[in-house]
Amino acid sequence: MASIAGVSVPVVPSHWRVLAVAIGCGIVAALVILWFVGLPIVAAGFAAATLVITGVLIAARLLFPRKDVRSGEPDWTVANAIAAVASDAVALTDRAGRLACANDRYDQLFRGYPTPPNLPIDAGDTERLGSAGRTAWRDGEATASVVAGGTRVDVTIHRIGDTMLLWRFAARDSADVVTTAIELLSGPQGDRLGEAGIMAALLSPDGRVRIANRVLRMRAMGHDEGAIEGRDFARFLITDAGGMVRFEREGLSGNPLRVVEIPLLESHDAPMLIALLDEEVPIPVPAIGSSAASHVRSLVALMPVPLALVDRDGRFVHMNDAFQRAASIDAAAPPLYPGDLVVREDKGALADAIRRFAGGGGYATQLAVRFNEKPDEAVHISLTGARGLGDAAVLMGIKGNSEEGRLKNQVAQATKMQAVGQLAGGVAHDFNNILTAIIGHCDLMLMRHTPGDSDYDDIQQIKTNSNRAAGLTRQLLAFSRQQTLRPxxxxxxxxxxxxxxxxxxxxxxxxxxxxxxxxxxxxxxxxxxxxxxxxxxxxxxxxxxxxxxxxxxxxxxxxxxxxxxxxxxxxxxxxxxxxxxxxxxxxxxxxxxxxxxxxxxxxxxxxxxxxxxxxxxxxxxxxxxxxxxxxxxxxxxxxxxxxxxxxxxxxVHSSAAGAVTQKVPPKPKSGETWGSGTILLVEDEDMVRAVAERALTRQGYTVRTAENGEVALEVLGDGPAPDLLISDVVMPTMDGPTMARRVRARFPQVPILFMSGYAEEQLRKSIDLDNVAFLPKPFSVQQLAEAARDALATK
Missing domain, CATH: 3.30.565.10 (Histidine kinase-like ATPase, C-terminal domain)
Known part of the structure; x- marks a missing residue:
């Protein structure tokens, strides 16, 4: 019953309403026919036929009622259960682009349930992911690679029927880089690299081949089925006199090769990826967007070391995430040219080097530059010419900004300083011998001239300048840590x-x-x-x-x-x-x-x-x-x-009581330097030996000379012991300490005076004798006479 204006009215089923309407229409139609035709029989037949047809339709409706089909959401229970057990992130979208279901791994990877391709990734990856989705609707499947949360993610898209897309996101671990590289080189991708002229191999830390693509096996062994795995890679290569690398099997007539080393991981024991490129034979360059070029870029993106590709016009083609982090690059506004990264002073040198390598010149180089973000910190940029890499013409890397690079620079600097110190010490030693002769001759000449003589002032000036030069040599010896100290x-x-x-x-x-x-x-x-x-x-x-x-x-x-x-x-x-x-x-x-x-x-x-x-x-x-x-x-x-x-x-100097020793004032020495006795003088420099002999002879000594240790032993022969042995330390054939030990074996009490242009502390390590005095070069005649007097006083 229905209530209308407070009155209850019975509700009539719809088929009875249809029958009432049909009867009314049949009566109206029969009256119209009777009006025009004038035959009651015809009009009654028409009305009867209308009632029969309407009754048949109502009976059919009652006997075969129409099913109530209601639209509703499908049951996704099974799909959700399948997605939950998947190890990778999985999502399902419909034709309208709505997210139907996704698993927990998807939530962890993207921090929620965004709908692909509108994920929390950069704009470029979003565009690539959208293009892959459209390709999957058209072709049935598609793949892509994006970076999500700093992790490289491989995306596989499959079309399910005509209404759904299945998205699978496989996060790539750093530990899987080596496995990925092996799969890349051993599969069809390795053949595509070979078609582009790139011979590639993965080497173990000891230099042995783990995997190589087909074209490298063919060039290195003569057939592409050769068992190259486990063999020493260096044995397949030779180097000519000009430094060019070739395959050993092809000999010196073969094409020269460019060797590009690409470390896969930071560890020192990580495998190394090697790429070989022909230098002279033109290599077919893959077209822009070809599969080989895209695989090369994917390979660069895998590398944990900072790498970038630059085209022939000096513009960036591609840079991996490590390069962006090392150069502090904003991913939203990447630079167009490498020169945009460095300070103004370094722009010209970097641009010239890139232009030279892009034109085919040079093999590899390193430049020290400073980035705009860190102008006080120098880093090294390595540049290598690249061929067969699509648009790219130069491979660019960043070195020296890590702790390992800093330590290497410190070791290199220390090694250089040590080498320069050794050179400076050797030069100073030889120069000291020359100054000893000059100063000694000046002293001898001053003994024959008195103040007021015409030559006295000139001789004095020569001696003064010689002493200034001796000061310079002392500075060189100080740098090389070979000067004589009195600690x-x-x-x-x-x-x-x-x-x-x-x-x-x-x-x-x-x-x-x-x-x-x-x-x-x-x-x-x-x-x-x-x-x-x-x-x-x-x-x-x-x-x-x-x-x-x-x-x-x-x-x-x-x-x-x-x-x-x-x-x-x-x-x-x-x-x-x-x-x-x-x-x-x-x-x-x-x-x-x-x-x-x-x-x-x-x-x-x-x-x-x-x-x-x-x-x-x-x-x-x-x-x-x-x-x-x-x-x-x-x-x-x-x-x-x-x-x-x-x-x-x-x-801090450690001692028993920790007390500080005081300076001991030197004992007063007599000004008398005259003496007597026999002195054996051993010196390999003729000019120093001549000056010392004349100076000691003038002091009253009998001097016997020798130019090295062996001659000194011959001069002694079976004769008596000398009163004093004066010897240089460093001499050819036989040095001073060796000769002095043999002399002491015969004459244990003979005093010894060593003279040298090197530091006493350094020479004491090789002098294991008692009662030994030391006279540093250069010295004057007066200093030599005083040293000889003091050495004889200890006898």
């Missing part, structure tokens, strides 16, 4: 106090000197005179830097001493400074600091930033040598918004 146990504040008055005069009235001493300073063992020279040299450099930046004065030179314990050293995390107790000396200024490109070179001899004639470049090298020879360490750095800072670490 004492002392306190650094005492050394600073001795030199403070001199420093105030050097700085003048416009600059301020501040001295600060720490507590509990340990004693150090060093030559006080040489330490004073270290402080003076550093102070003079600081003064010049402050006067150049503050012409009107106002600069401050600060000298500090402090105690540094082994725990403090460990907290510094310095790879050069070993753990131990030190007394540190810090000298800082308020100048402009040291330029970044100058800082690695400041301790090299003859390197100076001053104008020509204003400096020899030996000041800081002398400081470096004195500190190192004293067993210490020196570091230079820039203070932010201040100046330069030099820090010297001297090891």
């Amino acid at each position: 004492q146990v002392l306190q650094l504040p005492d050394v600073i106090s001795e030199v403070s008055n001199l420093l105030k005069r050097l700085l003048g009235e416009t600059l301020e000197l501040v001295v600060q001493h720490g507590r509990n300073l340990g004693p150090v063992r060093a030559d006080p005179g040489q330490l004073e020279q270290v402080v003076v040299n550093l102070a003079v450099n600081a003064r010049d830097a402050m006067l150049s930046s503050h012409p009107n004065g106002g600069g401050v030179l600060t000298i500090e001493t402090r105690s540094v314990t082994a725990a403090d050293v460990r907290r510094l995390k310095n790879d050069i400074l070993p753990a131990g107790d030190y007394t540190a000396l810090r000298i800082s200024d308020t100048g402009t600091g040291i330029p970044a490109d100058v800082l690695p070179k400041i301790f090299e001899p003859f390197f100076t930033t001053k104008e020509v004639g204003k400096g020899t470049g030996l000041g800081l090298s002398t400081v470096y040598g004195i500190v190192k020879q004293s067993g210490g360490y020196i570091f230079a750095e820039n203070i932010p918004k201040a100046g330069a800072l030099f820090t010297i670490y001297l090891p």
Whole structure:
């Protein structure tokens, strides 16, 4: 029943309403026919037929009712259960682009349930993923590769029927890089690389082949089915006189090869990917967007080392994530040219190198540049010409910005400094022999001239200049740690106090000197005179830097001493400074600091930033040598918004009571140098031997000479023992200590005086004899006579 205006009305079924309407229509139609035809029988038949047809339709409706088909959402229970057990991230979308279902791995990877291709990835990956989805609707399946959350993800898309797309996201682990590379080289992709002219192999850390693509096996072994795995890769290659690499099987007539090494992982024992490219034979370049070029880019993207591809016009073609991180590149606004990454001073050199390699010149090079984001930190960029890589013409990598690269640079710098030190020491030694002869001859000539003679002043000037040259050689020996030191146990504040008055005069009235001493300073063992020279040299450099930046004065030179314990050293995390107790000396200024490109070179001899004639470049090298020879360490750095800072670490001298020994005043010596007796003089330099012989003869000695140790033993023969043996230390055929030991075997009491241009401390290691004196070169006639007198006095 239905209620209408408060009155209950029975509800009539719909088929009875249809029958009532049909009867009414039949009666109306019969009346119309009767009106026009005038025959009652015809009109009644028409009405009856209408009623029969309507009744048949209603009966059929009642006998066969229509099923109620209602639209609703499908049951996704089974699909969700299948997705939940999948190891990869899985999602299902419909034709309208709506997400139908996804598993928990999908939620973990994308931090929610976004609908593909609108995932939290960069715009370029989103576009590639959308294109792959459209391809899957058309072709049934498609693949793509994107980066999600810093992880490389391989995407596989399958069409299910005509209404659904199944998306599968497989995250790629770094540990799977080697497996992926093996699959890449051994499968059809390796053949595609070969068609592009790229021979590739994966080598184990010991240089043996793990896998190689077909074209490399063919070129290296003569057939593509050869068992190349496990063999030494270097045995397949030879190098000609010009440094060109060729296959050993093809001989010197074969095509030269370019070898490109690509480390897969950071570890030193990780496999290495090797690519070989023909140098002379033109290699077919794959077209833009071809499968070979895309696989090369995918391979570059896999590499954990910073790599980028640059085209012939000098523009970036592709860069992997490691390159973007190393160069601090904003992925939303990547640079167009490599020169956009570096500071203005380095743009020209980098652009020229890329242009040269893009044109086919050169094999490989490295450039030291500074990025805009880190202008004070130099990094090394490696450039290699590339062929057969599609648009790319240059392979670009970043080196030296890691801890390993920094340590390698430090080792290389230390090795270079050691080599330069050895060279400087050898030059200084030979120069000392020459100066000994010059100074000795000047002394002998001055004995025959008196002040007022026409030649006296000239001889004196020659001797003065020779002494200045001797000072330069002492600086070279100081740098090479081969000078003669007289170390004492002392306190650094005492050394600073001795030199403070001199420093105030050097700085003048416009600059301020501040001295600060720490507590509990340990004693150090060093030559006080040489330490004073270290402080003076550093102070003079600081003064010049402050006067150049503050012409009107106002600069401050600060000298500090402090105690540094082994725990403090460990907290510094310095790879050069070993753990131990030190007394540190810090000298800082308020100048402009040291330029970044100058800082690695400041301790090299003859390197100076001053104008020509204003400096020899030996000041800081002398400081470096004195500190190192004293067993210490020196570091230079820039203070932010201040100046330069030099820090010297001297090891604390350990003794039983920890007391500081005092300087022992030298015993007064008599001015008389005349003597008598026989002296055996052994010296390989003729000019030094001649001067020493004449000087000792004039003092009253009988001198017998020899040019090396063997001749000296022959001169002695079976004769009596000499009263004194004077010998050079380093000589050809037989050196001084070896000869002296043989002489002492015959004459145990004979005194020995060694002379040398090298440091006494260094030579003492090879001299294991008692009652031995030492005279450093260059020396004067007076010094030689006094040394001979003192040595004879010990007999």
